[in-house]
Amino acid sequence: MAKPSDASAEPVVLARVPAFRLGAVQVDPPLLQAVCGDRSETLEPRVMQVLVALAEARGRIVTRDELIARCWDGRVVGEGAIHRVTSRIRHLAADLGGGSFQLENIPRVGYRLLEDGRPLPPADRAADVDTPAAGTAQAGAADPAAPGPAADAGTPRRPRRIPVLAVLATVLALLATAVWWPHPPAQSLPDARPMPALAVLPFRTLAPGARDELLEQGMAETLIAQLSASDAIRVHALGSAQRLAMQNPDPLRVAQALQADYVVDGTVQARQDRVRVNVRLLSMPQGTVAWSDTFDADAGAVFGLQDDIAGAVSQALALKLPAPSLAHRSPCDGGDAALYRQYLGARHLLHAPTPERLHRAIAMFRQILERDPLCARAWAGQAFAWRTLAIIGENPPAQSFPLAEAAIEHALALDPNLVEAHAEIGFKRFWFDWDWAGAEQALQRAIALNPSSVDARRAYAHLLSNLGEGERALEQMELARRLDPMSPLNNALYGQFMAAAGRADQARHQLDHTLQLAPDFWIALLHLGGMEMQRGDFEAAIASLTRATEHSGRNAVALSALASAHAKAGQRDRAEAILRELEQRAATSYVRPSRLAAVEVALGRHERALDLLEQAYRERDLGLTFLRVDSGWNPLRQEPRFIALSERMGLYAEHAVGW
Template identity: 30%
Template sequence: MREQGSPPPGAAQAGRHLDSWGEIAAHLHRSVSTVQRWEKHEGLPVHRIAHARLGSVYATTTELDAWYETRSHAAAPAIVPVGDRIRLAVLPFQNLSGSPDQDFFSDGLTEELITHLARLRPDRLAVVARTSAMQYRHTAKDVRSIGAELGVAYVLDGSVRRAGARLRVTAQLVQTSDGTHIWADTYEQDLTDVIEIQTAIAERVGDSLSLELLSDRHVAHAKARQTTPEARDEYLKGRYVWNQRTPDALRQALAHFQRTIELDPGFAPGYVGLADTYALLGFWGYGILAPAEASRIARPAAERALRLDPGFAEAYATRGFLDYEFDWAWTAAERSFRRALELNPSYATGRQWYAVCLALQGRSADALAEIAQAREIDVLSSVVDYAVAWIHYLGRDYARALQHGVRARQDNPGFAVTHILLAAVHSFMGHAGEALREYGAYDRLRGVSAVGITFRACHHARAGETRRAKQGLAELQKRARSAGASPWQLAVVHASLGDIDGAFAELERAFEERSDFLAYLKVEPHWDPLRSDPRFAGMLRRVGLS
């Protein structure tokens, strides 16, 4: 809906005849479903001509503009003061297809609606992130309770029924203060028209909350998300497993995103999914691929997505992650993150990555401010809790790191990197027993890995258990001969053992391999034994962190 006092869409073309639903929708900057609903329920002036064998419609721009202007003034209640942002949560749409195999589709529709709504009016509408919204799958909680927990004024929920090539979606918007149903609608289309359904729902939300949708962005976003049903299925399956963030799930996601691109090389989200997956596969916390190998594929994929959709916020955020994690290009990373968050301030993952980027530069206060905004959007996310704990750990505030890390572990005990972080926090606090228990939990989830061996060996070295630390180092050296361990891992163990020359020798090899753990040189406590050596300042300069 337009703001009061703004000119009606298409005013310059007043008097022109529009001879199809498509032309009428284009003139009003809305979807066909929305203008058909307006005609049926709100008196949009559309005329019908009956022919011998079929009927057709037409409208005039003069009548449409007059109707729209009247509607704009009549339907502009002040929901919130100008300048404030309305907070909305999209709850998981229920899968009514009769098969759990279709959960990926209902979850995917939920996630795409979150993204779609967040991009339309980011200055006026704040949308709760996926991770928090998904906590309410199959919930029996009252909408008032959900509103209080998430801090939202409205929730959008519904159901999805998929049968053959047809899709039936019901959606309803509810006010959380009193449980009032603002509206409820049913949309039935071919699978090829799923974006039409998402667009119509977004427009109905915008109308209900007196938000003028940004037409150019609205149209561009919808166009960029069009694809075939087969490609969309592969993409949604990829996101479904990617969100689990386990090594096996990431490998499955990779296959789905590769298949997405094979089916539709022009589908921008497929490339972002591919880039996101390679970014995590190369991240030191997983260590599945060498960083240089992961970056070599992830970066072109992110850039391809941006060429296909220059307004794709998530692609900018992915590029920002690649900039700092693998390329140590700190200024470029900030530029990418700021653009991402300008396009979609509700993208919690982008805010989380940006916060870590700031923390790695030693900008702890800025990082905490940014992660606080991520928390505001994703209030129930264990991943955000983990990031908060990590930022406090990097700032040497171990007590707060422990507090947030424990909460992240309670909410998601299967998220392995939380255990490795808590182990390090306990180790630096001198809690040997607790540290070893967390290392054990990490090993049970990931198996005996180079990452686990590395930090356990560092712990033994700090505890004065030199023999056990050297055993860990020997195991890493053995693995390194078959590319099963990285030079940065050897470097931090040498540093913990006080072998400074050995640490710098491995650090040099880590630099040559572009090991991503070097992005953590400035603030990671495991590098502390090297800080007084002049060679360390030189290495900081080489990774852009002097």
């Protein structure tokens, strides 16, 4: 194969390129064929040219200009043409290739091919193998000397030479990954940096009468927030540990279920106006006490012990934590126990967000800020609540997001390194501004500040999935799911992103697992019903979507999906009845125009659907962020108005497989 610097200057001539393997797919450029097992696909010449150009680059990023020079003879080419070709390659990778190779889009830079989530090895490290798939075990097992595209068809084919040290390093890396690997029901992606995991259990109050749940959770959440700043340990979210502890409070059982290497638990005991906190660090799997200590404080200053406890635990684990910044501390951070309790109560309302709970949380955060206007976390909590009201479809985006932005600005002015605020910037740029690069930058910043932030990783996964970066999305969502494996939302979104990446069987399996955790979780029922509708099982789809509608309180997203299922099943009267219900609701409250458009598409009224999508664009409808990956829009993808809209948003795709 020619070196990238040579190949990048030459047009791709398919007749000169020998067959090569890419992941599980054997590619024959002269015949325009891609074969995997007993299945094959014929590619358009332009698609095959681009695939060859990317394969010859061997993991190097190929710019848009280079693709145009090599595959379009340097002619002027619109973004739509490139999008159509790259979308076809992604579809080939997901469908025929089974995800064994991927096409990565580096925004504003270019494209490169990946195998199993990793770039193809560069030419000077390819062990003299003329195949772009030289690094994959699967390709090697199928064809040890598979040829690859070359600048000269007469180049001799040589046997594969695999460096012994490289093999040894790979084996050791796989063994290390296996040690910490959780066992999800669906196929997962490997973690490039396996690390020890820590779970913090809710502290237990030792007192007669009712438990002090806010105190128990507050001590644990504070400790988790501080320890999460380390990039040397994975700190589980409290939600999963709490759910498991409710089933069985034995720390060893919780650690085993979470595959944690360490567990922190503790007790809090009030004695008149003093509080004693006992904390211990257990090492797994035996449950050996690695460290323990007792801390005493005035009852009103119990949350002020957080720095001492976190410092002692980190020292026992040999972790280096950032020094706590006193400049950004305010009474709501623990100095005022009553105010901190109020903050914890408001945060608790955000864990299961309904319109009523979100409005209550906003009111509570407002009360906190009246007493402590320097409480940066309360400002960030307000931002969370306002943008969530838009995400669940309760508020128009143009009403909620400016309020969220104002709250974010207050939070960052008080604490420039507040993780929650940077995550909220990412949410706003993603859902409202449609600034994909800016959203990615903000979410990466939040993750850098707190590698164990479930919210930031989940948002980043969602962004990547909606941009068509399925494999990268699954990597981030797997990390979020590991941090909070019992979360129904994490598990449901993992299934959703699998479907968008073309992994339909794994997605169904994952959604079934989610419904085992939470049988009435409507988001999982929604996506399961969508996938059943995709495969033509309308009876099952209507049953799942009816349950989703009931358990969501007749949420407009669930209702529109149910109407679409009825329409595709030939039950137009039922679909029209639901559409009328949504239109009547839209006359008095907010309903996303994209939800009405989805029903119109299912009913075959494409012009009306396109009108509604244009309205959705003007209103910054959050549903438009799914244009690239939602298969419900496939009937419109050749319509000029739809192409123009999706290209305007940078979300054009010829075909989608997600729901």
